[in-house]
Amino acid sequence: MPAQRRFGMDHPHYDWSPISKRGILRWPDNARVALCVIVDLEKPEWDPPADSFTTPFAGGLGARGYPDYARLSHREYGHRVGIFRVLDTLRKHGIPATVAMDAMTAENYPYLVQHCLDAGAEIIGHGVSLSRVITSNMSEAEEREYISQSVSTLTQATGSAPVGWLGPEYGESARTPQLLSEAGLRYVCDWVNDEQPYPLHSPHGQMFTLPVMWELDDVGALWERRVVVGRYQQLLEESFETLYEDGQQNGRVMALNLHPWLIGQPFRIGYLDRALGRMMQRGGVWAATGSQIVDWYRDNPPTA
Amino acid sequence: MPSPQNRVDYSPIIDRPVIKWPNDARVALWIAPNVEHYEYEPEFDGHRDPWPRTPYPDVQGYAYRDYGNRVGFWRMTDVLDKHNIRCCVSLNMAVLEHFPEIGEAMVQRNYDFMSHGIYNTRYLNNYTEEQEREFYRDTIDTLKQHTGKQLKGMLGPAISGTERTPDLMAEAGLIYHTDWMHDDQPVPIRVNSGKLVSVPYSIELNDAPLFRQHYEGDYFAEICKAQFDQLYQEGAHSGRVMCIALHPYLIGQPHRAPYLDDVLGYIMSHDGVWQTTADDIAEYYIANYYDEAVEHAARLNG
Numbered sequence: 001m002p003a004q005r006r007f008g009m010d011h012p013h014y015d016w017s018p019i020s021k022r023g024i025l026r027w028p029d030n031a032r033v034a035l036c037v038i039v040d041l042e043k044p045e046w047d048p049p050a051d052s053f054t055t056p057f058a059g060g061l062g063a064r065g066y067p068d069y070a071r072l073s074h075r076e077y078g079h080r081v082g083i084f085r086v087l088d089t090l091r092k093h094g095i096p097a098t099v100a101m102d103a104m105t106a107e108n109y110p111y112l113v114q115h116c117l118d119a120g121a122e123i124i125g126h127g128v129s130l131s132r133v134i135t136s137n138m139s140e141a142e143e144r145e146y147i148s149q150s151v152s153t154l155t156q157a158t159g160s161a162p163v164g165w166l167g168p169e170y171g172e173s174a175r176t177p178q179l180l181s182e183a184g185l186r187y188v189c190d191w192v193n194d195e196q197p198y199p200l201h202s203p204h205g206q207m208f209t210l211p212v213m214w215e216l217d218d219v220g221a222l223w224e225r226r227v228v229v230g231r232y233q234q235l236l237e238e239s240f241e242t243l244y245e246d247g248q249q250n251g252r253v254m255a256l257n258l259h260p261w262l263i264g265q266p267f268r269i270g271y272l273d274r275a276l277g278r279m280m281q282r283g284g285v286w287a288a289t290g291s292q293i294v295d296w297y298r299d300n301p302p303t304a
Numbered sequence: 305m306p307s308p309q310n311r312v313d314y315s316p317i318i319d320r321p322v323i324k325w326p327n328d329a330r331v332a333l334w335i336a337p338n339v340e341h342y343e344y345e346p347e348f349d350g351h352r353d354p355w356p357r358t359p360y361p362d363v364q365g366y367a368y369r370d371y372g373n374r375v376g377f378w379r380m381t382d383v384l385d386k387h388n389i390r391c392c393v394s395l396n397m398a399v400l401e402h403f404p405e406i407g408e409a410m411v412q413r414n415y416d417f418m419s420h421g422i423y424n425t426r427y428l429n430n431y432t433e434e435q436e437r438e439f440y441r442d443t444i445d446t447l448k449q450h451t452g453k454q455l456k457g458m459l460g461p462a463i464s465g466t467e468r469t470p471d472l473m474a475e476a477g478l479i480y481h482t483d484w485m486h487d488d489q490p491v492p493i494r495v496n497s498g499k500l501v502s503v504p505y506s507i508e509l510n511d512a513p514l515f516r517q518h519y520e521g522d523y524f525a526e527i528c529k530a531q532f533d534q535l536y537q538e539g540a541h542s543g544r545v546m547c548i549a550l551h552p553y554l555i556g557q558p559h560r561a562p563y564l565d566d567v568l569g570y571i572m573s574h575d576g577v578w579q580t581t582a583d584d585i586a587e588y589y590i591a592n593y594y595d596e597a598v599e600h601a602a603r604l605n606g
Contacts, residue, residue: 045309046307046308046309047307047309060463060485060507061463061507061513064352064463064464065351065352065427065429065464066429066467067308067465067466067467069308069460069463069465069483069484070463070483070485070507072308073483073484073485073486073502074485074486074507076312076486077485077486077487079314079316080314080315080316080317080486080487081316081317081486081487081488084316084317084318108314109314111314111316111319111604112316115316226517226518226519228519228523229527229530230526265508265531266488266530266531266534266535266538266546267508267509267527267528267530267531267534268530269534270530270533270534271530
């Protein structure tokens with residue numbers, strides 16, 4: 001519905017809140033930056049159902065005719081090879097992983113589920129499949145069923161219900177935050193609009209956002225904007241430096257969203273390794289999972 | 305017939321039988337020049353337009369690629385010769401008929417060949433089963449006739465294929481398919497008869513997606529070296545495959561060929577590099593690891 005010309009947001013999900021007018025957010029041990037690395041394990045289908053909404057998702061030589069061997073197998077590289085490089089790199093720097101896993105992965109890759117759990121990762125909901133994106137084309141009942149399928153599949157595969165969510169391709173309808181909250185989720189990463197968590201309005205219990213930095217998403221930067229990988233390393237470091245500076249006054253979150261099929265390629269992983277290494281050398285960085293960050297925020301809200 | 309989704313069993317690279325390459329090499333390096341011909345006035349199959357920019361012919365697009373055969377190929381082979389590289393050419397078979405000097409130059413150097421179809425403007429997607437069978441007969445016969453070599457593998461023409469492709473390849477006696485970008489090691493592909501494996505090709509270390517879009521020679525050299533360094537380190541434990549994919553019309557440009565020289569000089573200065581071809585990688589893998597890999601994946605996937 002077109003916006004009403006009045007104060008505040010043109011949707012009901014959260015309040016307008018400029019960062020310059022907020023209270024002070026203090027992280028554990030007065031850390032300046034809470035660093036969260038989200039790793040996407042998403043399984044696109046070769047031949048998605050006709051009624052699903054599929055973006056021309058990245059990989060291969062772009063979207064080609066069926067069967068798109070190059071693109072679909074390129075994505076599979078993440079599950080077979082790339083994920084292990086990415087998790088090793090995170091472990092090396094003492095960064096706990098937050099793994100966004102779709103239902104197709106949870107169901108068909110029990111080895112990976114176990115590997116992520118053994119690595120101490122928090123597993124969050126990531127829809128059903130990369131090739132089935134949430135949009136307003138879904139009816140409310142369909143969307144509720146979709147979220148439920150994702151949550152129940154993850155619960156069954158991991159032994160516990162996810163508390164966080166990242167939609168495939170950041171996809172949402174205008175109802176998604178409420179439906180996620182209704183399904184028991186407590187935070188969502190789709191809203192790339194802030195450098196701190198913030199509360200969402202929800203009738204179903206407390207719900208927060210954990211905002212991802214879209215410009216630092218490896219698919220956005222390396223694939224869509226075609227940033228060279230050495231420059232990407234610099235972007236990560238420069239972004240961190242500014243957040244580290246600003247975080248001295250008011251705590252910041254740096255949430256990265258990474259894709260093992262892309263950043264986990266042999267020639268790319270070293271650049272991520274060096275960038276994370278430089279960040280973690282500094283004092284005052286709290287590397288944490290999504291739920292650790294959101295729980296802290298809930299229990300220690302910004303103060304005037 | 306397995307669906308594409310079920311052609312390959314899941315097998316995480318950290319939990320597999322260890323691969324030892326000949327002479328304990330860490331990295332099997334293969335160089336894949338795509339020696340191609342794009343038709344001047346191709347037939348549009350109704351799905352994928354070979355020259356979408358203009359009505360046919362698109363002389364700028366055509367001639368840009370034709371440069372590869374007239375000039376680029378020869379500059380590229382000079383660089384490859386300097387480093388004693390034996391290539392596995394991804395070959396549009398009609399090149400052998402149109403441009404025999406190129407065929408002779410490749411045969412002289414004892415290159416191996418994988419099929420890249422007949423022309424780069426004829427895609428497999430809409431082929432019937434019988435058309436695709438005939439296509440394999442044609443590519444096998446054409447290669448044999450002009451080079452004396454037995455065809456062993458394929459990179460689909462312009463990386464196209466059908467659901468049936470792996471089965472029909474294996475039926476025709478081919479042993480490897482390089483359209484799969486899913487791994488750093490060869491991997492068995494499930495087929496109705498015979499044995500077929502994927503040999504890792506690259507659309508990342510590949511001058512076509514790189515240079516046609518955004519990047520330049522210095523970046524190509526940087527990422528090829530970084531790729532090698534990572535695989536070389538991991539290959540100390542279990543052998544890895546590294547492919548560099550080339551197109552003479554791109555890498556053979558005067559401003560780019562020196563970067564190929566730089567990359568090959570760097571890689572070939574290392575011990576423990578098996579400079580080989582996809583033919584040899586596939587044969588070695590099938591002879592030594594295929595059965596073990598199939599059994600291992602079956603156990604893992606219950």
